[in-house]
Amino acid sequence: MSTMIQTTVQMYAVFIKATPEQIWDAITKPEFTSRYFYGSLVDSSFEAGKPYRSWSPDREKLWVDGEVLDSDPPRRLSYTWRALYDEETAAEEPSRVSWEIEPQDGGVSKLTVVHDQLERAPKTAENVAGGWMYILSGLKTLLETGEPLAG
Amino acid sequence: MADDPVFKALADSTRRLLLDRLYERDGRSLTELESDLEMTRFGVMKHLRVLEDAGLVVTRRSGREKLHYLNPVPIRLIHDRWIDKYTEHRVSALADLKRELEETA
Numbered sequence: 001m002s003t004m005i006q007t008t009v010q011m012y013a014v015f016i017k018a019t020p021e022q023i024w025d026a027i028t029k030p031e032f033t034s035r036y037f038y039g040s041l042v043d044s045s046f047e048a049g050k051p052y053r054s055w056s057p058d059r060e061k062l063w064v065d066g067e068v069l070d071s072d073p074p075r076r077l078s079y080t081w082r083a084l085y086d087e088e089t090a091a092e093e094p095s096r097v098s099w100e101i102e103p104q105d106g107g108v109s110k111l112t113v114v115h116d117q118l119e120r121a122p123k124t125a126e127n128v129a130g131g132w133m134y135i136l137s138g139l140k141t142l143l144e145t146g147e148p149l150a151g
Numbered sequence: 152m153a154d155d156p157v158f159k160a161l162a163d164s165t166r167r168l169l170l171d172r173l174y175e176r177d178g179r180s181l182t183e184l185e186s187d188l189e190m191t192r193f194g195v196m197k198h199l200r201v202l203e204d205a206g207l208v209v210t211r212r213s214g215r216e217k218l219h220y221l222n223p224v225p226i227r228l229i230h231d232r233w234i235d236k237y238t239e240h241r242v243s244a245l246a247d248l249k250r251e252l253e254e255t256a
Contacts, residue, residue: 110206133227140228
């Protein structure tokens with residue numbers, strides 16, 4: 001039971017010196033995601049009920065397939081997540097990814113990612129654990145310095 | 152965000168112990184965390200607040216309870232600050248090797 005709780009909800013947060021609008025753009029525009037999200041190109045109208053997709057850098061392979069659940073620019077975005085880049089994760093049930101952006105004092109925003117509903121996606125839970133940390137670190141570096149993280 | 156709150160939050164053995172507990176299993180309520188420690192509820196709350204302000208702990212509500220999660224991102228950022236210099240070369244060397252292998256294949 002205890003390990004269940006640990007793997008079914010993952011939360012990551014970072015403070016970024018940027019406005020909520022800048023962060024929203026970084027999450028929703030492919031010219032940004034290509035620079036910190038493993039080169040992937042996000043593809044969605046970000047309206048509830050519409051598809052959320054993410055493509056490989058050459059646009060040949062669909063890496064992530066999902067559906068937008070909730071979209072409230074520039075504060076909140078939530079969609080289902082099925083990772084197709086790996087056979088094992090592709091075979092699992094969809095999980096859910098939510099982004100929350102909260103403005104703080106001093107031109108800083110707090111960005112939180114919650115990846116939950118992972119009960120039927122243990123391989124996905126394992127697969128994304130280090131990834132979100134890398135992505136948030138890269139997103140912060142990109143917005144604050146204009147340069148993607150090296151490597 | 153400056154790193155100061157992160158280092159200050161980490162410079163206390165009780166707070167490190169709280170992070171250890173959350174590392175073992177996160178999504179814990181204050182009541183659960185409190186039962187592990189020889190400390191008053193108020194004392195645990197105060198320490199959790201410092202960890203939350205530093206971004207090392209994030210919370211979310213589940214019904215009437217507030218659940219606490221370990222957020223490793225600030226530690227990752229400290230890591231990146233001093234480690235990247237060395238890993239960068241390794242990563243770019245591997246990328247160069249990959250490119251060479253693919254070009255000659």
